[in-house]
Amino acid sequence: MNSFATTTDLRQHLNPLRATHKIGLIPTMGALHDGHLKLVEKAKQENDVVVSSIFVNPVQFNNPDDLARYPRTLEDDLEKLATVGCDVVFAPSVDEIYPEPPTIRLNFGELEMVMEGAFRPGHFNGVGIVVAKLFNIIQPDRAYFGQKDLQQVAVVRKLIRDLSFPIEMIRCPTIREEDGLAMSSRNRNLTPTERVQALALYKALNLAHDLLHEGQSTAQAKAAITGYFANLPHFRLEYVEVVNADTMQLVNEVLAPGQTAICLAAHIGNVRLIDNIVF
Numbered sequence: 001m002n003s004f005a006t007t008t009d010l011r012q013h014l015n016p017l018r019a020t021h022k023i024g025l026i027p028t029m030g031a032l033h034d035g036h037l038k039l040v041e042k043a044k045q046e047n048d049v050v051v052s053s054i055f056v057n058p059v060q061f062n063n064p065d066d067l068a069r070y071p072r073t074l075e076d077d078l079e080k081l082a083t084v085g086c087d088v089v090f091a092p093s094v095d096e097i098y099p100e101p102p103t104i105r106l107n108f109g110e111l112e113m114v115m116e117g118a119f120r121p122g123h124f125n126g127v128g129i130v131v132a133k134l135f136n137i138i139q140p141d142r143a144y145f146g147q148k149d150l151q152q153v154a155v156v157r158k159l160i161r162d163l164s165f166p167i168e169m170i171r172c173p174t175i176r177e178e179d180g181l182a183m184s185s186r187n188r189n190l191t192p193t194e195r196v197q198a199l200a201l202y203k204a205l206n207l208a209h210d211l212l213h214e215g216q217s218t219a220q221a222k223a224a225i226t227g228y229f230a231n232l233p234h235f236r237l238e239y240v241e242v243v244n245a246d247t248m249q250l251v252n253e254v255l256a257p258g259q260t261a262i263c264l265a266a267h268i269g270n271v272r273l274i275d276n277i278v279f
Contacts, residue, residue: 021048025140031185035175060126
């Protein structure tokens with residue numbers, strides 16, 4: 001496995017391969033877990049060269065404390081990537097990616113007016129900037145993203161379409177722990193007690209799923225989740241929405257199979273968690 005910290009060195013390695021090799025990219029912010037490694041494994045099946053980037057992107061954090069708390073475990077990450085056959089790691093410094101503070105602004109329209117976009121102003125602008133930079137630097141044929149960050153998937157899909165990147169985006173299923181908790185780098189920041197309590201997110205999503213399956217309205221399903229968290233004083237529910245799984249726009253009724261998503265975000269202690277399931 002080759003590891004690079006500069007754009008120049010990475011390009012010198014990849015450029016000779018482009019004519020004969022398909023390149024798959026898994027963008028990450030490190031603190032890797034099995035969900036990330038599943039993305040690498042899938043990319044290995046579909047490409048000749050797999051690149052994983054590790055970069056904690058400061059531009060997408062609207063809360064400085066959240067940025068400071070984000071786990072950084074580079075050595076452990078490199079060991080994990082080697083075990084699943086990752087070919088190339090790009091782990092640049094902030095100065096390498098942003099020689100100057102970016103002033104460009106990306107507007108994703110209605111996509112960033114709900115849920116994560118509404119509660120984290122500027123977040124998707126930062127996501128769009130760093131993903132566009134990685135696409136330009138690495139020039140992959142395919143890029144792999146997890147469904148847990150469903151709204152991010154929609155934003156990247158729009159970025160690819162609007163800027164005509166010749167890249168196929170692959171959305172991969174959320175990987176969960178055996179007890180149902182969605183794997184997330186932020187789970188490392190949970191105390192043992194909070195780790196058990198965090199199972200409430202998946203339980204709430206399944207409650208809403210069952211209600212929709214029984215024919216209850218999206219409003220009733222959302223109200224049930226709100227009531228569920230109202231009885232959990234250690235949680236602060238930030239949002240729960242039922243949306244079109246592709247456009248992220250709110251829906252008042254269940255759409256065709258695979259087209260409706262139930263999404264939520266909640267704070268437990270100092271940790272903010274998100275999760276979703278597709279109906």
